[in-house]
Amino acid sequence: MTGARTFSSPLQPSFESPLDWHTVRADFPILSRELSGGYPLIYLDSANSSQKPRQVVQAIEEHYLIHNANVARAMHQLGAEATAAYEGGRDKVAAFIGAPNRDEIVFTKNASEALNLAAHTLGAALKPGDEVLITEMEHHSNIVPWQLACERTGATLRWFGVTDEGRLDLSNIEELINEHTKVVSLTWVSNALGTINPITDIAAKAHAVGATVVVDASQAVPQFPVDVSTLGADLLAFTGHKAVGPTGIGVLWGRYELLAQLPPFLGGGEMIEVVRMTGSTYAPPPARFEAGTPPIAQAVGLGAALDYLAGIGMDKIAAHEQAITAYALEGLKTVPGLTILGPTEAVERGGAVSFELDGVHPHDVATVLDTRGIAVRAGHHCARPVHERFGVQSSTRASFYLYTTPEEIDALVDGLGCVRSFFKVA
């Protein structure tokens, strides 16, 4: 489907990617939009939410227009079609992340709900003296659910710190992972710093003390090949809309034996076995964790999204992301007064680059870039503690995906020059 492309920039010597990004971009109509002032859209906010290819939107449209009905409980032909479509989405997710068993895939509304499900159900077994270990670079959705679980149970929340380079500080790992540790929950790829964490090594240490390992893979699954059968995680969460899929659907993968031991999360239809007024019994996973009418069309859309990514090849997408991130890091380093938060080389690093610009607040950076059609994120990116760690209140973040081009990075670097001259810091 795609062939290798190279690009020569006036700013940097060369750029090579195995992806033909021009072909890819043709699948995303939104990327041809012109914004106010006649500027073409330059979308550098994919870590926030990715754009959607035509194929995904068409799959959702076809589902609603031709196959729509509720799942499982509808006894008619359309019900059977809708059920097959929804469960087909589950099969595709299982295949995409290497899950050995399709029943290990639980659909949620987003990654936050998946992490809350994990914290709530694992939290049911916590007691005072137990420890939950997270990291200082987590998204708020992998901090707050564990704070709540610890408040409910009297367990203690602990965390890995972050080094000046933006890597996990593993110097005290032997002390942090100890016989009291029951849960280790951490992000695979930091949404703010871009850091890729050594999940397998940490999981081995956690398993040695009998702890359960939860991985927030929201920024990982969209970016590179994932195989949960060898990763070492026990539970893994991600969301559809960052992986060219629709909003409204997330995934919690779990080892089946673990899921089978966990109590229900939300109660309602479809998660039960037998309901009596005196008490109920619960369905086996994944139904146990999918109360109520699930995100049916979204599961169809997510399936189409993962088919789209697999069709291009996750290895190629990862290589493109790596190349564009390296290109961006080099470009950003040429901007005077710019400081990158997190690793400054594209090694063990994902495609989100947060930075500070001396003398200009991130909101003002984002607004000036926006008037030039460049969409970035400004703020704490739902990761306030890691910003505090680096002594900053907020940052500007540019994030990339399979459709990001080196020309767009050049436009960002150029735009930052305009920001500096507008605010007279140049």
Add this chain to the structure above:
Amino acid sequence: MQLDSLYQEIILDHYRTPHHAGLADPYDVEVHHVNPSCGDEVTLRVELDGDTVTGVTHQSVGCSISQAATSVMSDLVIGKPVAEGMATYEKFLELMQGRGNVEPDEEVLEDGVAFAGVAQFPARVKCALLGWSAWRDATAQALAKAETSAKKEGVSNV
């Protein structure tokens, strides 16, 4: 979108040299307001003399719009009756929510008219309102506090 309509020179001036910045003593009430979606924070102190705003000082971390708006707000309410300050807020809010269709009243809003362009940047309206929300909260608390202590004095005088 016109950058110059958003970043009027008056706004950039207030941003670079905010008025009434730095927390002063004495004060009646201190509040800390944040904009959770972006992380902007302002600490603000209010001092009242009866119904008159005698002092507003602030310390904040935030963008040019939020810092400048807090500076302009302080100028607008200091020395005025609380009710007048609240009425000015209503005028400013109307301007911010007007999507660019409200003609600002310079008599009332003074330097605040420079924020007219912000109304066309929906994502930035909350920046311009952060200082105002802190002042309204602090002032309401200060009035309540004065009322409570007046009642107590009333009791002890009996």
